[in-house]
Amino acid sequence: MNAPTAPPSPYSSAIGKSNIETHTLSVLVDNEPGVLARVVGLFSGRGYNIESLTVAEVAHAEHLSRITIVTSGTPEAIEQISHQLERLVPIHAVTDLTLRGNAVERELAMIKVVGTGTDRDEALRLAEAFRARVIDATIESFIFELTGAAAKIDQFVELVRPIGLVEVSRTGIAAMSRGKDPI
């Protein structure tokens, strides 16, 4: 999703031009029809960025889902995003994990690499170094499964690219704050 590219307006505040930051928001929602559309629509309607988004039910009996959104913007914009999300009626809680600090973030990726001969050995060596698992293999290809921080996945993808990267599928980030307390 694109950042707004409107020319700087005299209405816009000069104070707001601080650094762009990337934050992970954890959003607990009622798992009801349309709730994801509300969240995504809020981002597009107000010109906010979504870098990644994951969603799944986390408490079946209570019908609760957790949406984890990685977004970027100025600290003021990110504060706005949190408040705008809180306004949505089916949303229970919004936590800015980046602001709280100390969160664990993980992502799962599947990476398909095609190659023969020494390329295969090289791919396997890299996979071992990154603790990626082989979940599918043919004479000419592998699918690796890799779980870790997003940066680690980025790095692995870059390393296998010259060997014969053909496809990547990533889940987006799941995140949780460390320690005994729930968020």
Place this chain on the structure above:
Amino acid sequence: MPEVAKTRMKVAESEMARIMTGAEMVVEALKDQGVDVIFGYPGGAVLPIYDVLYDHQHAIRHVLVRHEQGAAHAAEGYARSSGRPGVMLVTSGPGATNSITGLTDALMDSIPVVCITGQVPTHLIGSDAFQECDTVGITRHCTKHNYLVRSIEDLPRILHEAFYVAQHGRPGPVVIDIPKDVQFARGIYSGPQNVEHKTYRPRLEGDPGKIELAVTMMASAKRPIFYTGGGIINSGPEASRLLRELVASTGFPVTSTLMGLGAYPASGENWLGMLGMHGTFEANNAMHDCDLMIAIGARFDDRITGRLDQFAPGSKKIHIDIDPSSINKNVKVDLAVVGDCAHVIAALIARWKARGCKADPGALKKWWSEIEAWRARKSLAYKHSEKVIKPQWAIERLYAATKGRDCYITTEVGQHQMWAAQHFHFDEPNRFMTSGGLGTMGYGLPAAIGVQMAHPKSLVVDIAGEGSILMNIQELSTAAQYRLPVKVFILNNEYLGMVRQWQELLHGGRYSESYSEALPDFVKLAEAFGAHGICCSDPADLDAAIAEMIATPKAVLFDCRIDKTENCLPMIPSGKAHNEMILPDSDEVSVDAAGKILV
């Protein structure tokens, strides 16, 4: 009969009584919510509900509007003038899409409206059936919340929850989309008892520590100002009463947005007039030069702030609002108190008194003398004429003629709207209904119909422009049907005047498509609709014509021919700061390129 069996039978009996169709549930829920008037328009997908209404006409009056947009604005007018939620009922497809402008208007101005839409039967949803549209998809961005009712079991809860959500926290419109099969299905109805939302519990009380801090800041301010908005009116009459008390105990000056007019009386001692783009010189300069701004139920909209980087540059700001997302959205504040206006103002007064606070009398006196100097510029002055009716004068005469009467004003959008805000003086809340956030031409007449339904005995006047009134003129037919004596006071300048004014100021007088050609004969138009028509162009006749309008016991269309090229001043041109106003006597007006791109 053993006790257990007896009670079991009672339960069964009461459940039987509560077993009904979805359509019956809708009407039952409306009655349980105390709804006595709804605005609507029938169609295939709501026929079952209309069928039930047929038997409940004594309990719920249905007002048949002539366009669904009219239903939405009428519901808004009803809500804003009465403090109760407005309710509308429309069919699927075009009924729903025609409502969009009104729903958006209610969202922007935070008006509690419950809109029930019919939908094609569940099994046809998604098939592009006749008069199917994705109502919840389309209205997602123009409602506070919306529901598609998928089964009869969910219907009673959703109906009551919708009323709760529309009214609690920052109010807004809620859509309930009910497929036709759900309207026919039978289920167990439950009343509104204990219907709260699982998660939606807006905070009412302000944080005590922050209130303490606010009082400290207020006590040491040298140039304070209250900047109040529609949130005070939405909070209820108690908030307006408390605001008056707070102003009286502090002695601070007070200004208000368009939406907040009447919360503090225009006749009050500390009143500076409205602020913002067409606000008074004293209000805007006091905003610019204040050292403490206390914003209550206002949202720092661009019509208010003007150029943001020069907005009240030397001030500390306190922001009191029920909606946390309003805080720091456009303007960064020093202290935010999240809570309901009435609760927070009451707490401020209590702490101000308990701590024996007093504003610094020397500083306040000096501040007031600065304000008096700005006031002496008489920024709302205009040149009276004996030959042509000046719009400002027309509003003044209307005000004089209605003063002391039980009167409600609605407006359309344009210059006349701003003249109404400037020259009609409101001493009470809920008396001025105008489209602020969305600026919807065509709002005023249907809104006046809603107001008149809520206040059958009161005088209701729509201050209109000849352009805007034609956007929902069909509602005159509604007024005729229900014998609603609404008065439409058209300031007819034969121009889309506000557009003409901007073209004069920003586009070198190139009046592209802003002349209202081929206007109808409004007197004949009135007669065709069964209303009374009056035309007045001579200043000498105006008072008598207004008196005739007020005395006429039915709807009136008043064609008041005014000076065609009068501009609405004062004005902060786009992109300028509060202290860069154009006054009626300024000669040079310049708007730079950066200002031109703004609306």
